[in-house]
Amino acid sequence: MGLLTREERRRLVDLLLKLPNIKLNPAVRILLIGNLPPELLQNISYSDLPSVHIDAIINTTDGPGAQRADGSWPIIWVIENAFAIDSESYYARDFQKLLDTLNVRASALPAGLTLEGIVNRAAGFSDVETWVERMSQIMQAVCLVEAPAPNGTKMGTGFLVGPDKVMTNYHVVKDVLSNPALRNRVILRFDHRTDSKGEPISQGKEYSLDAKQQILSSPDDESGLDFALLPVDGRPGDEEVQGRFGSGKRGRLMPLARPLQKDQPLFVIQHPAGAPLKVAVDTVIGVSHNRLRYRTNTKGGSSGSPCFNENWELVAIHHASEDRDDPTYNQGIPFSTILERADVRAALGL
DSSP, rough: OOOOHHHHHHHHHHHHHTTTTTTTTTTHHHHHTTTTTTTTTTTOOOOOSHHHHHHHHHHHSSSTTTTTTTTHHHHHHHHHHHHHHHTTTTHHHHHHHHHHHHHHHHHHHHOOOOSOOOOOTTOOOOOOHHHHHHHHHHTTTEEEEEEEEETTTEEEEEEEETTTTTEOOOOGSSSHHHHHHGGGOEEEEEEEOOOSHHHHOSSSEOOOOOOOOEEEEEEEEETSEEEEEEEEEOOOOOEEEETTTEEEEEOOOOOOOOOTTTOOOEEEEEEEESSSEEEEEEEEEEEEEOOOEEOOOOOOOTTTEEETTTTOEEEEEEEEEOSSSOOOOOOEEEEEHTTTTTHHHHHHEE
């Protein structure tokens, strides 16, 4: 079943045969189908007889299966091309009237369906067991960062990148960096999570900073990378913890310089507003050398969260959101840029 009624089809054939030179010049008929996709063009049988050729064009662009996956109809493109060829003639208004009718009719019809399809080629597929196991490892290495600030406590998220090193945003611990006396008041709270019923698993395991070591960082200005590498008093990465798959070391996350592209899934593991550990997922919307933009949800307290691709590889650190009441994107710093720094690679043992 097509979009045209029987009477509209007859009328369209008459109109197309009235196009200038269509009977004498086959190139005019080619103009009618010039923007059709190759898979449709190959189904249109050419004929020296204009009426036969036009019948073949209409049969292919308005026949069974002609509607595209996005709901569009190629017959409408053919009529638009005809209008463009003869927009100044008496018959142009007939083409326009038919276009208006078909556009209204097409908008009321559902898009064509098939049993399955790849909608987002940047997303791919993930193995379930790998996904679950990797998530279990990651959540053990992520912590809530509680840092002193002039107006109380600033909340952020951090993650282990070594047995005794936590990475978070520079702006989360900015006041601590400017006043070393505040270091002993920073709390790194691991295992701040709830179970499947929403009940707290624990209030978390607390660690402090090692006040004797320097903090490697980059500022949060426009050209900065907004990170701080915090030395921990103790080695939480070597701590034995009980995970979903038995006991073992808490471990660390390994930053990777992975290429990123638009529409690629992006997971953010975070403590939004200081809440127990959460995960959010959406897609990348823009990539530059030192900034990554995505639609994945975050909130105050999510600053410093690790960002992962669909393979659960650590690819960025979240640091900001669009400054408006209804933001359209969040923003992170790609590790492909952070790892360009030799001092960072050395600190991480890379």
